[in-house]
Amino acid sequence: MGWKDDPYWLKGGFFGAVVPIIFAVIGWIIIFALGSEALYFFGPFIYLGSGYYIIGGFIVGSIIGWIYGRLRK
Numbered sequence: 001m002g003w004k005d006d007p008y009w010l011k012g013g014f015f016g017a018v019v020p021i022i023f024a025v026i027g028w029i030i031i032f033a034l035g036s037e038a039l040y041f042f043g044p045f046i047y048l049g050s051g052y053y054i055i056g057g058f059i060v061g062s063i064i065g066w067i068y069g070r071l072r073k
Helices: 008-034 036-047 051-072
Strands: none
Touching: 008 036, 008 051
């Protein structure tokens, strides 16, 4: 069973969970590159990488994927 065979709700949930992680990593990279002054501007991106946003992103992505799967059929 590959990525093509997975249901749309699982694909959407995975995408919704990965997006906050990507934002957090980009925020950390920018802060380490620019210094601590950048924390005031890019701090919210790091906060997006917290567990609540990852779980919430998975749930929202799953719902959107489920709706997309229903409309596609």
